[in-house]
Amino acid sequence: MINKDKKIERIIGPAQSARMVETIVGCKWSLTVYQLLAQGVNRPGEMVRVTEGLSTKVLNQCLKRNIEFGLLEKLSYPEIPPRVEYTITDLGYKLLSILDSLTQLQEEINKSK
Template sequence: MERPLDDTPFTFEEPCPIRDVLDRIGDQWSFLVLTGLEGGTMRFSELMRAIGDVSKQMLSRTLRRLEEDGLVSRTVYPEVPPRVEYALTELGRSLLEPLRALIRWADDNHRTIVLSRRRVRDAA
């Protein structure tokens, strides 16, 4: 069900808003696309090079989903050949701060997590 633009109540398709949002942005590619667009507008090929090992199909699917969620905008320029650019929306930009905090947390705690995993595996 599509959300009305006014304050009319509506029913969520997904019963848990947290899971709904985290499932969409928590995958590897969405995270990389969002942080890749932090520097500004990019074309598909530029974004693909910036991310590295993502396939064209996966990048296309990820961009479509992020656009659908209102996190990324897609602008098509009527040129030959057509030029398409992607950028973060205001909503997408608002997500960068918590993403950066998560990146910092992961950097700060990665060693501890890896050591913990080894201890558990060694004990098994």
């Protein structure tokens, strides 16, 4: 029996986190940056040197976007010449686990075709 008196509210998706995932996945280089960080490459100059096709300008935009979302942390050292390193935050690791789940889902979708 259906209760006609009870109203069900519309579910609204998680707008900010969905935008974050869309932005990071939509960025051509974000996932590569995470791979580099996981391999211990945490300085921007080194990232550009070891990644074919990645420019300093694009890398800086990518890093800035990830910092704004709270996924990466920038560490600046008071040295001459200046030294900057990036690390993945706890929130960034949570996003990576979500992205791993999305990758597994895509693999299952590909298998079912």
